[in-house]
Amino acid sequence: MRLKDAVSFSALALLLAAGFLPWRPGLAACAAAAGMAGALRPRSLRAGSPRFWTFPALFFLALPFLSPAPDSYFLGAPYSAARLRDGLALLAHAYAFTVLTIFVSLSYSVEEITAFAARLGFRNTGLKIALAMIVLRSLKAMLSETWYYYSLDRPGRRARLAGLPVLFFAAMRNAAAAAEDLSVLFYLRGVRI
């Protein structure tokens, strides 16, 4: 097993275990998971922007002061030390989870995912990725053209909103027509799947 695979599986196991453990060993498991990922890919430790963490941090730091059972005081304000401890453990879990997600996305290429999918029995994954890239451009063009004629026919927000099912069905039928054309082309060209 390669080192990055071993780190991915061990960190994931630690993170899942942390969900069941009391706060102190749970915190240690989260730190170990993030530490392992960070040791191999230091960039993964820069998980999320400060803006991303502002709301969860404020929420978990404010929560002890809202607790119905305060047991300590901070600058004269009653708060629950137990709830603060829990909140820090939850934040640590969220941080370790984000680090692990970034670690995985930094560590595995599209080719490796394709090979892994093939080992699982999804043999046409590579072909589908290539096909998706081709189809993406033509579907984008088709959708913008459908939208152009649809909005030309229905001036005003209300009329456009009322006709949404028609737009939806038209987009779907055009996509199906594109799929049929591609299928025929692949068949005539003798593409083996």
Next chain:
Amino acid sequence: MNDQASRIRFAVYTTVFGVLWGLAEMFLGTWLKALNMPLKGAVMAAIGAVLLSAGRVYVPRRWSTLSTGLVAAALKMVSFSAFKLGPVSGIMIEALVMEAVFSVFGNGSAAVFWATLLACFEGVPHFFVSNWLIYGGGIFGAYIDAAARIQKMLGFSGDMWLKVVAVWAGAHLLIGALAGAGAAAVAGRIRREA
């Protein structure tokens, strides 16, 4: 249709419908998120479920729905709103749920309706499971504490948070039922036109 033509049709249709859903997720999903629209997950699930149902009618073969979902999830993974594990896993679970319903009950109107409804309702258990995975087991105690405190501050009595959860779950069911009726109508129209 021979076996090779059928395999080509399977690969191409599932990719095209997956890309269509992926595009909807990339653009509409990102736009709804920017608007902070409530129940955006259920709305996006409804759109995806209608597309999956239509795809299943065009390619009525086992695994075609799951295959379509995998393409959409792969596209969402590389979308410009950065890597989002929640929506990606949501897409895959939704495809898996619909695949299971279609595989067991076929792709008639009733199966299309129930598969779509279930796919839209998936957001409710998904919220609990994903919160547990991200924050750990203590998160629900923290939520209930915060809700109880806010409820007390606003002067509401009883378990107000339970009512909020019930309304939220009910809204998912309503969106699912409306989308289910729409998906059944679309599937019926495709069958008639074929």
